[in-house]
Amino acid sequence: MSEEPRELVIAGSGIAGLSAAVYAARADLDPLVLEGDEPGGQLTLTTDVENYLGFPEGVGGMELIQRGREQAERFGAEFEHGLVESAAVDSRPFTLELSTGETVRTRSLIVATGASARWVGADGEDDLMGYGLSTCATCDGAFHRGNDVLVIGGGDSAMEEALFLAKFADSVTVVHRRDELRASEIMARRALDHDAIEFAWNSELLEIHGSREAGVTGATLVSHPDGHPTEKLEAGEDVEHEEVDVQGVFYAIGHEPNTGFLEETAVDLDESGHLLTGEGTHTNVEGVFAAGDVMDPRYRQAITAAGTGAMAALDAEQWLDEQAAAAAEEAEEAVAAEPSA
Numbered sequence: 001m002s003e004e005p006r007e008l009v010i011a012g013s014g015i016a017g018l019s020a021a022v023y024a025a026r027a028d029l030d031p032l033v034l035e036g037d038e039p040g041g042q043l044t045l046t047t048d049v050e051n052y053l054g055f056p057e058g059v060g061g062m063e064l065i066q067r068g069r070e071q072a073e074r075f076g077a078e079f080e081h082g083l084v085e086s087a088a089v090d091s092r093p094f095t096l097e098l099s100t101g102e103t104v105r106t107r108s109l110i111v112a113t114g115a116s117a118r119w120v121g122a123d124g125e126d127d128l129m130g131y132g133l134s135t136c137a138t139c140d141g142a143f144h145r146g147n148d149v150l151v152i153g154g155g156d157s158a159m160e161e162a163l164f165l166a167k168f169a170d171s172v173t174v175v176h177r178r179d180e181l182r183a184s185e186i187m188a189r190r191a192l193d194h195d196a197i198e199f200a201w202n203s204e205l206l207e208i209h210g211s212r213e214a215g216v217t218g219a220t221l222v223s224h225p226d227g228h229p230t231e232k233l234e235a236g237e238d239v240e241h242e243e244v245d246v247q248g249v250f251y252a253i254g255h256e257p258n259t260g261f262l263e264e265t266a267v268d269l270d271e272s273g274h275l276l277t278g279e280g281t282h283t284n285v286e287g288v289f290a291a292g293d294v295m296d297p298r299y300r301q302a303i304t305a306a307g308t309g310a311m312a313a314l315d316a317e318q319w320l321d322e323q324a325a326a327a328a329e330e331a332e333e334a335v336a337a338e339p340s341a
């Protein structure tokens with residue numbers, strides 16, 4: 001166990017964590033950034049980022065992350081591999097148990113552990129993620145001008161992705177495992193009424209075809225009149241197979257915020273597991289702050305995550321200053337209260 005607690009630990013090394021690290025390091029908080037199993041976060045799964053301010057030619061997701069890390073290191077941020085497995089936040093300093101077996105103590109904590117897009121589990125997805133397969137239409141949609149693409153899912157995200165993609169693609173087919181959408185009425189209606197959006201009902205994606213060189217070239221869909229065809233296929237029932245020529249596949253079957261390690265703590269989470277924040281990036285537990293997709297189910301953009309990372313570092317800095325000032329005042333009062341010799 002480290003002897004002296006750190007001033008600030010940032011859990012997560014995606015763009016929110018890196019942005020927090022740059023601000024905190026410049027404020028001399030000597031932040032320790034903990035990198036989990038997906039160092040760099042979701043941006044490392046994206047090829048080009050064209051909507052991050054300041055890069056008129058676009059920038060690779062990986063490059064953006066690497067540059068952010070260099071920037072944070074330049075100001076003295078430390079990086080260490082370790083997934084936070086449990087956090088004791090009921091007393092300060094907080095104690096974090098890492099997957100490496102190490103224990104870290106810290107006076108303050110920024111949770112920037114992100115959210116992971118759910119993956120379908122289709123054959124080919126491991127190879128093609130970032131090469132025509134994407135979990136973010138806002139990031140990658142513009143590469144599909146004139147293409148035919150699939151969107152997998154039947155919720156609001158799938159409708160939103162389909163509507164966004166329909167601005168670029170020739171055709172967008174929403175592949176949904178049932179015959180009824182989960183999306184809100186208004187989003188569903190917009191997608192259903194759109195000329196360029198079609199629906200493959202009671203259908204699921206079995207396989208994505210292509211290569212990293214050629215990108216996505218097609219996909220195999222399965223369907224069953226009662227829905228959930230892959231379950232039926234696994235149970236040995238007959239399902240219909242269809243090969244489709246598409247150049248892009250977008251997963252929109254939901255995100256999971258990476259907050260499992262906080263479930264048993266006093267930190268408030270919403271029903272989907274996202275961290276709830278009050279003023280700025282403060283959570284309900286003093287000294288714990290939240291940044292990025294782990295607290296933002298709505299915008300989920302690189303630039304907004306970087307913004308909340310900066311906010312969390314500023315909030316943490318101010319809170320630590322206030323704690324230090326209160327401790328100094330208490331010490332002074334204790335000295336003043338001592339009987340003089």
Ligand code: NAP
Binds near residue numbers: 118152178297
């Ligand atoms: P969601 O509401 O949980 O919908 C996920 C969809 O993916 C469902 O249709 C689900 O099918 C399908 N799905 C899940 N696992 C699957 C699998 N393994 N294979 C195939 N399909 C699968 O998630 P979301 O659409 O990301 O929305 C999350 C929350 O954000 C919701 O509360 C939503 O309203 C909100 N949101 C709002 C907006 C907006 O208002 N503009 C935009 C985006 C998101 P089933 O229906 O069969 O379960």
